[in-house]
Amino acid sequence: MKKSLFLTFGFVLLSLTNFYAQKITDGATVDVNGLSVTFNILNKEAINVGGKNFDRYKVSAGVTNNSGKSINMRMATAPQIVTNIALVEVNCINATGAKLTSKKIELKPKAHNLNVTYWAYNKEGKYESSVIPVIAGYYLDPGDTVNDTAIFIVPQGETPDVSVRKLK
Template sequence: MKKIQLLTALIFLFTVSNFYSQKITDGATVDLNGLAVTFNILNKESINVGGKSFDRYKVSASATNNSGKSINIRLSNAPQIVTNIGIVEINCINATGAKLTSKKIDLKPKAHNLNVTYWAYNKEGKYESSVIPVIAGYYLDPGDTVSDNAIFVVPQGETPDVSVRKLQ
């Protein structure tokens, strides 16, 4: 009975969560529910690290919102540290991460900034207003594109084995 419950729970987790990823190759575009994700290799060079040979790839990834709907991520009104705002993750499975290089690229939506005016006393004791920019949320409007670059180091003779998945 416990095995059946465990199996049911695992099946539920895999169907509900975002474990789905798709392979993507150089120059290809993959559609992820209205997000067109493109991956490109910009440069390749061979390097030697610790007596071992590797290939170093400079890569670029971009995501364009073709869904016809705006993607909005609102922040709560409580102070918080936001770290998980990515909308697409590009993961290089065979990247080593050596020499402070990347294993993945997280494409993040654009920040929605608001200017907030507040009143406070300055050093001279004068009551004055100041303006500070505050991030109210994140967005990606229809037709907008976000992109990022990274460096992947893979074993020599291999090309980056890359998969892509939608996070939001």
Template sequence: MKNKFRLLLLFAVISLSTSINAQKITDGQSVDLNGMSVTFNILNKESIEVGGKPFDRYKVSATVKNTSDKSYNIRLSSYPQVTTNIGIVELDCINATGSKLTSKKIQLKMKAQMINVTYTAYDRSGKLTNGVIPVIGSYYFDAGDAISDNAIFIVPQGEKPEVSVRSLK
């Protein structure tokens, strides 16, 4: 029983620490997160039925702009390298259902820098040929850059999306 209580307490502390870093954001509002300006906008609203129940479907947009003089870079040391930490900010719609293959979150990620790599290989006739293949060399988010993305949130009818934003950097 004591171990279950400790596990429950640990889970509560972890979930509280992640929610402390989040800030609420509403339609048309901009929030400053450590030198990054995050803007959230509702683009479109329509009423729909899912499984016989009424819902509101919102098309939303999120933008992050690097307003600081600091650039973020992730340089890949070898290819292929699995990189999972390229997100900059995450917007979470607390009351989104996620039904009908819609989103509950928008994660704005760094831009990929593509590099053309020349390689040598034999073709079908046995002749040595050169080819070019694009690969990702790094991810970046420079000072002054802006990154945008759209998503669709389905929420219970009569409710607006309740969105919180947090920095991933």
């Protein structure tokens, strides 16, 4: 009984989260909580992969911050590898991923780079300063746009079936 109650509560909680995805077509723009997402097909060609025919699409997607608020993600003080900074995911449902192509595009904010000066000994034993670029965080100011491109391979005769969802 406890297990089924826990599972029911889990499914209700999962359905209330932001897993809602909106369909988008070529040349269209959709609004996802103040972020305008555009999707365009740039090029189409027919290819053969493993004896089967497919259509290869080069696509682009972009996100513009129309929320009126700046989006900021600050980094922690300790060194870390950051992989989950994407704001919006553009997912091609019918993409095959053949030939190491994409199935989705993750649109990420701009990196905030700082030049940090540090002192260290060089190979000759001389104490000298050096400059290294460091990412301090990520941002997307109001009106800013970020773009990315990808290659989607879909079954021949089909167009990319694309959906958009907000990640952050």
